[in-house]
């Protein structure tokens with residue numbers, strides 16, 4: 001079975017390497033310039049011995065009238081050779097040193113850039129609003145932050161060094177050839193346009209293939225995170241085989257797209273080699289004849305033979321380098337595609353005067369999750385005066401959780417205003433707005449770590465006394481202290497080593513530890529037994545005295561003492577009042593209350 005294919009991640013249209021250069025810090029650019037210089041100088045010293053071999057042959061053939069003899073004014077051939085040996089030794093030492101410096105600098109730069117790109121991308125992901133993640137899969141994002149960044153590193157590791165040395169090789173040898181014999185230069189350079197043109201054609205063909213490979217890699221990431229994240233559900237439905245097949249399908253897609261790319265990339269090197277060989281044969285043939293005729297000195301001929309090899313053989317690496325380059329560019333396009341996604345919910349600049357009172361006001365708020373989607377909230381106006389406890393109730397899907405998501409600015413209303421202590425929340429910094437809130441979400445989330453780390457997540461400087469107080473208020477202290485490692489017990493990924501009720505109490509304690517002006521509890525008692533419900537109920541009663549509390553509840557019993565209860569139906573507030581007022585009114589709330597207290601058959605109550 002193949003799972004639904006998530007929408008493609010946006011790709012950047014900008015030339016990726018140029019974009020990377022523009023993003024790089026000045027110190028990285030300086031680093032790259034130094035590494036490039038070392039690569040170039042390294043090539044100069046790498047080629048020098050070939051020229052020296054030519055000079056040595058020249059010494060043997062031409063004795064005192066040799067090039068070296070004339071240059072240094074030395075007649076004895078042994079002395080001339082000694083000079084050549086000394087120069088060769090120095091060239092080799094310098095070649096080794098510059099190669100070390102070039103490789104060291106490129107590889108360090110690759111590490112620094114991969115770190116910076118990964119951190120930029122991760123920081124950017126953190127700044128994106130919740131809605132952005134709903135259109136993406138976490139597996140796809142993880143593949144970008146991990147594999148695509150590594151792909152870039154793999155190219156930067158050796159790619160630029162190889163490209164620069166290849167280019168320097170062509171230029172330096174070209175100049176040498178030109179000085180010796182323009183005809184031979186033309187002959188030995190003949191394959192180069194073929195190689196360059198061939199490379200460009202290959203590059204064009206490989207690009208879409210590697211884009212498909214990266215996309216397939218992202219889909220494997222999705223399938224794996226889905227499968228590994230839902231282990232219990234998979235087992236409960238004995239769907240192991242199906243899940244293996246699902247990953248198998250994605251893995252197969254990756255295999256097939258990679259093979260399609262490999263078919264092209266593997267043919268590249270042999271083609272280049274053929275072109276190289278043709279150039280080499282030409283030099284041998286034409287240069288050899290010229291030497292036999294006496295038109296070309298033997299020393300120069302030997303230089304040419306070596307040089308042609310040196311000119312053309314390194315180009316056979318071009319295929320592999322180009323391959324790495326194309327893979328890295330496909331990855332960079334995905335990374336920049338992510339970086340180009342701009343957050344649309346931006347923080348304001350205002351700070352609330354402290355202490356925050358916690359006066360919450362919604363003024364005719366409208367909202368839809370997508371611009372062309374149906375309205376989820378229509379004309380919500382409500383006021384929660386500082387210090388009061390208000391409840392929001394209503395049928396499932398009526399928009400209760402959406403109200404608190406708007407209050408936290410996880411989404412932006414399409415119309416209307418939300419104010420905290422009289423300031424529109426979009427004028428506040430995130431730290432000021434969200435710092436005033438303690439939020440217990442419907443889907444309880446704990447991080448992999450200890451109880452202590454999870455509780456102090458919202459207030460890192462909390463001391464043990466504050467920690468114990470918050471745990472006690474949320475009635476979590478008892479079971480935490482009974483655990484073998486107490487507050488240092490590791491809760492497992494998403495808190496899976498704890499029971500549902502324990503997780504819920506810990507998230508309440510976590511919210512309380514912030515001592516928030518506004519406490520928002522979304523369905524805090526939906527998935528717990530009666531005893532836990534009663535415990536949470538007691539803690540809500542205890543903590544709500546000193547702060548504004550907004551409780552979203554299905555179980556009306558838990559909120560019957562609220563100062564005011566707002567009843568929602570299909571995105572609208574249809575009733576509001578105290579429990580007694582609403583029961584007396586005989587409307588929707590009264591009907592729901594009767595169902596929950598067992599006075600009415602649930603099927604008699606029609607809720608939207």
Ligand SMILES: Nc1ncnc2c1ncn2[C@@H]1O[C@H](COP(=O)(O)OP(=O)(O)OP(=O)(O)O)[C@@H](O)[C@H]1O
Nearest residue numbers: 134369376394395396397398399400401402403442
């Ligand atoms: N992220 C989302 N994208 C699109 N639609 C959404 C999203 N979240 C919720 N909805 C839709 O918005 C409507 C209101 O959802 P909301 O979660 O606010 O309801 P609720 O009253 O809290 O429900 P419940 O009591 O089941 O938690 C529902 O129809 C839901 O399908």
